Amino acid sequence: MSMLAQTVLLDLDQEFAGTRRMFERLPEQHLEYTPHAKSWPLGKLAIHLLDPPLWGTVTCTTTTLAFDGPMPDKVQPTTAAEFLRIWDERVAQFKQTLAGMSDEALHVTWEATMSGHVVMSMPRFVVLRTVVMNHMIHHRAQLTMYYRMLDVPVPGLYGPSADEK
Template identity: 60%
Template sequence: MSLVHTALADLDHEMANTRKMLERIPEAHLDFTPHEKSWPLRKLANHLTDFGMWGEVTITTSELDLAQPMPPHTIPTTAAGFVAVFDERLARFRKALATVTDEQLMETWTLRMGAHVIMAEPKLAVLRTTVISHMIHHRAQLTLYYRLLGVPVPGLYGPSADEQ
């Protein structure tokens, strides 16, 4: 099995789990934060929609300079809006990933802030850590928000306590 096929299988599983979480965004609680240092639920949910975009950027470029302005976008205000943005970005990511070769996945991708290099790793490693694992981390944070708000948590790796 090629690296691309392995990456696609992993991607599909984790992205489906993230989509389940976004489908349950409690629209009445978008400003909720569980702690003063935590992001509002709206910002956390919006960040979860970003990972398809970051995956596409990783595949289609050799670097990203965070010192450059990012394109503006509107933050959704409904669960359906978050899901729509997520689905659109995921479709572009999957399309890019499906066309890449194993050799291209081993090319170095660099994240920088101007002249300061934050990281430089093979694209495959970036996809696993900075895209997928990073998304899982924030998705886990969202499960805590849901628990505190009384929103049923979907099963992600088997049934959740709310599904039993």
């Protein structure tokens, strides 16, 4: 495995494990819960949180994506077990794909377009860091607030949480 792929995986492994712990505690009975009128329901947010490893694979296997073009089919899990199965499959596929990439391939410019205009253009490894990992962390943090409001124990993500002390 290339040195850059190893570095990316070291970062992502910890974050993927934390996100998996969130799915393990998914409150199935509250998938329609919305903390605010402008917020997504918990289930929709959790489904969106399944996407980062899928987008990691897309980033590694393409050089461009049209946001207004065909997209992967959306999954509709309704149980924690289904979320975990999809998560584990997507993480495994992404890690396998990333493991086969060279440093040169990770430096290739990846672009996203909308209506034919480039809206994002950066090396693949930067897309993996920002759009995949940071985006996942952002939405996982939102989900921790939903859990807190519903009295679902929040797992420790960078050490023990208040629920684990």
